[in-house]
Amino acid sequence: MALRERSFPSQRRNSTTMKRSKANFETWSWFFMRISGLILFFLALIHFSITHIFNDVTTTTVAFVAKRWANPLWRVFDWLLLALGLMHGSNGLRFIMDDYIRTPRRRAFAKAFMYSLSAALFVVGTITIVTYKGTL
Amino acid sequence: MSTRPTIYKGKTGQWAFVLHRISGFLILMFILLHIIDISTINFPSVYASIHRLYGNVFMRTFEVGLLFGLTYHALNGLRVIMIDFFPGVIKNEKRLFVAMFSLSLLLTVVGGVIILKPFFTGRV
Ligand code: HEM
Numbered sequence: 001m002a003l004r005e006r007s008f009p010s011q012r013r014n015s016t017t018m019k020r021s022k023a024n025f026e027t028w029s030w031f032f033m034r035i036s037g038l039i040l041f042f043l044a045l046i047h048f049s050i051t052h053i054f055n056d057v058t059t060t061t062v063a064f065v066a067k068r069w070a071n072p073l074w075r076v077f078d079w080l081l082l083a084l085g086l087m088h089g090s091n092g093l094r095f096i097m098d099d100y101i102r103t104p105r106r107r108a109f110a111k112a113f114m115y116s117l118s119a120a121l122f123v124v125g126t127i128t129i130v131t132y133k134g135t136l
Numbered sequence: 137m138s139t140r141p142t143i144y145k146g147k148t149g150q151w152a153f154v155l156h157r158i159s160g161f162l163i164l165m166f167i168l169l170h171i172i173d174i175s176t177i178n179f180p181s182v183y184a185s186i187h188r189l190y191g192n193v194f195m196r197t198f199e200v201g202l203l204f205g206l207t208y209h210a211l212n213g214l215r216v217i218m219i220d221f222f223p224g225v226i227k228n229e230k231r232l233f234v235a236m237f238s239l240s241l242l243l244t245v246v247g248g249v250i251i252l253k254p255f256f257t258g259r260v
């Protein structure tokens with residue numbers, strides 16, 4: 001995404017601090033996309049290889065998951081993939097919404113919907129990974 | 137938005153950018169669904185009936201598409217990161233795009249055979 005130089009009326013009127021804080025947030029977001037991307041590179045490709053290449057997808061049964069999650073390190077792995085994937089993906093979707101949704105009201109609505117959905121799924125995913133007490 | 141050209145708004149990177157955007161969006165949509173289907177793990181019969189679907193030929197084809205989206209997005213993401221952090225790389229960005237795109241195609245073909253074959257041979 002191109003980092004845009006947006007200027008809001010409040011910023012034009014006010015001191016430079018608001019402008020700076022906006023720029024700071026976008027800079028962190030830019031940096032976050034790159035760091036999370038580097039980590040996801042390994043997490044996502046390893047995950048896909050395990051569930052589709054080294055094992056056939058039809059063998060990823062409940063027993064398969066129970067066996068993997070018997071090792072807490074795989075739970076950590078899957079949780080990191082969940083957390084980073086959701087944050088990286090929803091921040092990416094925020095860029096996309098900024099680019100294509102032109103009216104401020106619709107944009108605010110779309111973002112509110114997207115943040116709520118990601119947060120809800122983050123909770124669902126975390127509960128699934130943390131509380132699973134599978135027996136083999 | 138400024139109309140000053142940037143590395144993202146120039147000519148050569150435009151296709152790389154469009155594909156990166158579409159693949160990122162589609163992977164995100166899949167992750168959202170995938171979180172829900174895995175959350176049925178506490179209801180083993182529901183989980184089993186959903187996961188049986190993953191084995192049919194339509195879903196397997198979809199999985200090959202997901203593989204292409206993921207490998208392209210991952211490799212092109214590395215290309216973007218390299219361009220941003222190492223200023224010299226921009227000179228080779230076009231060749232780098234061709235390399236990353238070809239590599240993701242290659243990985244998709246190899247992975248695609250592995251993913252689709254069990255459906256036709258019946259052997260997992
Ligand atoms: C596998 C390793 C991955 C790498 C190396 C990576 C890298 C990147 C980078 C560097 C960007 C910023 C591009 C820019 O600023 O122009 C980006 C954007 C994005 N990524 Fe990823 N990513 C990865 C995985 C994922 C995953 C798993 C998802 C989905 C959940 C995803 C969804 C997105 C989206 C929606 C965007 C925004 C695209 C846009 O602004 O056009 N990425 N990715």
